[in-house]
Amino acid sequence: xxxxxxxxxxxxxxxxxxxxxxxxxxxxxxxxxxxxxxxxxxxxxxxxxxxxxxxxxxxxxxxxxxxxxxxxxxxxxxxxxxxxxxxxxxxxxxxxxxxxxxxxxxxxxxxxxxxxxxxxxxxxxxxxxxxxxxxxxxxxxxxxxxxxxxxxxxxxxxxxx
Amino acid sequence: xxxxxxxxxxxxxxxxxxxxxxxxxxxxxxxxxxxxxxxxxxxxxxxxxxxxxxxxxxxxxxxxxxxxxxxxxxxxxxxxxxxxxxxxxxxxxxxxxxxxxxxxxxxxxxxxxxxxxxxxxxxxxxxxxxxxxxxxxxxxxxxxxxxxxxxxxxxxxxxxx
DNA sequence: CTCCAATTGTTGGATGTCAAACAAAACACC
DNA sequence: GGTGTTTTGTTTGACATCCAACAATTGGAG
Numbered sequence: 046x047x048x049x050x051x052x053x054x055x056x057x058x059x060x061x062x063x064x065x066x067x068x069x070x071x072x073x074x075x076x077x078x079x080x081x082x083x084x085x086x087x088x089x090x091x092x093x094x095x096x097x098x099x100x101x102x103x104x105x106x107x108x109x110x111x112x113x114x115x116x117x118x119x120x121x122x123x124x125x126x127x128x129x130x131x132x133x134x135x136x137x138x139x140x141x142x143x144x145x146x147x148x149x150x151x152x153x154x155x156x157x158x159x160x161x162x163x164x165x166x167x168x169x170x171x172x173x174x175x176x177x178x179x180x181x182x183x184x185x186x187x188x189x190x191x192x193x194x195x196x197x198x199x200x201x202x203x204x205x206x
Numbered sequence: 207x208x209x210x211x212x213x214x215x216x217x218x219x220x221x222x223x224x225x226x227x228x229x230x231x232x233x234x235x236x237x238x239x240x241x242x243x244x245x246x247x248x249x250x251x252x253x254x255x256x257x258x259x260x261x262x263x264x265x266x267x268x269x270x271x272x273x274x275x276x277x278x279x280x281x282x283x284x285x286x287x288x289x290x291x292x293x294x295x296x297x298x299x300x301x302x303x304x305x306x307x308x309x310x311x312x313x314x315x316x317x318x319x320x321x322x323x324x325x326x327x328x329x330x331x332x333x334x335x336x337x338x339x340x341x342x343x344x345x346x347x348x349x350x351x352x353x354x355x356x357x358x359x360x361x362x363x364x365x366x367x
Numbered sequence: 368c369t370c371c372a373a374t375t376g377t378t379g380g381a382t383g384t385c386a387a388a389c390a391a392a393a394c395a396c397c
Numbered sequence: 398g399g400t401g402t403t404t405t406g407t408t409t410g411a412c413a414t415c416c417a418a419c420a421a422t423t424g425g426a427g
Contacts (some may be wrong), residue, residue: 065283065284066269067272067284070265074246075250075261078239081360084363086236087366088366107230108229108231112226118374118375119224126413127415129415129417132378134413154374154422155422181363182236183235183362185361186361195235195238197347198241201242201344205244205249290386294384295383315404316406
């Protein structure tokens with residue numbers, strides 16, 4: 046018996062919303078976006094399995110690897126998190142021995158964040174699983190369709206990003 | 207025009223993620239989906255303004271209107287919420303006088319949920335604002351592109367829905 | 368140099384979500 | 398008809414996220 050949270054993919058809801066009428070909701074972009082994101086999140090968690098990783102924490106690891114030594118505020122901005130939200134997330138990664146906060150010498154307010162060897166090693170494994178997850182996501186789409194989807198998503202309220 | 211279209215919310219982050227490299231993240235569908243959904247959520251909240259309504263609560267009102275008298279479990283399924291998550295949400299709507307729980311006579315475990323007159327009236331106003339919000343969302347898309355977007359979203363992991 | 372302003376990481380409070388456990392009620396079935 | 402099972406709404410505990418406020422530190426204006 047592992048003590049992992051065992052986020053067992055929801056009962057599948059038979060089909061859709063159980064027969065109730067949804068009114069105008071299926072006419073809203075945000076409704077479909079939320080469903081798709083939820084499905085992706087569940088599949089991501091399942092793909093990570095016993096490695097116990099969320100999309101958000103994985104994103105943090107990727108950003109840290111690409112920007113070693115960056116400070117918490119920069120990491121928070123890159124990961125689209127509040128400075129304060131970063132703290133417990135980073136605590137978790139640090140407690141798992143994946144990242145290190147090292148105090149800066151020239152500015153003692155700043156923590157430089159970097160991956161540990163264990164973090165680098167785990168990230169390598171995670172990337173393989175993420176690649177398989179991503180492949181499964183788009184298995185019903187052609188390459189062109191996938192590209193179209195991303196392009197259309199980026200054209201929704203682009204001024205907010 | 208001194209009145210700006212109240213787009214406050216997030217600091218806008220200059221452009222994207224503040225200069226940090228994002229590694230493979232922009233190659234992931236979930237990454238773009240999350241950004242788009244976040245932007246939509248912010249715009250939704252701004253569009254509701256002083257009417258103080260979230261996408262989730264709005265969805266609940268719409269579903270209740272379309273299925274008057276449905277019970278909490280059915281509402282939870284339709285809104286894709288856990289039974290227990292529905293309780294505080296419904297408490298909030300009830301405290302605002304928008305919905306009513308009325309105990310069933312034939313099954314005393316069941317609460318039948320319905321809109322109050324105030325709920326119906328508010329929902330009417332909300333729908334107008336949601337329509338404007340939706341229009342703004344797709345203002346950079348043609349009707350065909352919007353349709354393509356929804357169709358592609360529905361083809362991501364369709365077996366999860 | 369001194370003092371006020373800005374930045375950095377953190378804490379505390381609020382909210383929204385899930386899962387597990389629970390009491391009350393209804394149902395099944397022998 | 399009594400007893401065990403299922404369903405319903407709720408409570409509790411665990412997270413993740415936001416915002417506001419804070420202490421420590423740095424930087425800037427005079």
